[in-house]
Amino acid sequence: MQGRYTQRILAEKKESPDSGPSQIRNQLRRREITISTRTIREVLEGAGYEVKRKADEKKNGTVLRHPAHWS
Numbered sequence: 001m002q003g004r005y006t007q008r009i010l011a012e013k014k015e016s017p018d019s020g021p022s023q024i025r026n027q028l029r030r031r032e033i034t035i036s037t038r039t040i041r042e043v044l045e046g047a048g049y050e051v052k053r054k055a056d057e058k059k060n061g062t063v064l065r066h067p068a069h070w071s
Helices: 006-015 021-030 037-046
Strands: none
Touching: 006 021, 006 037, 021 037
């Protein structure tokens, strides 16, 4: 399925460069194209785009936010 929608995924990315895989997925779903964010991520990475993951952006701030839990 990846090759089937590659051009549409790249067109969406070109249309809105700040969009990530989930936003692109939502745009494609509006056009009745169902595809996973993982596949979109793979297509974008294969085309040379740098795609950040949400998990990479998150910091484990639990200890700092709630120090009472650890005392």
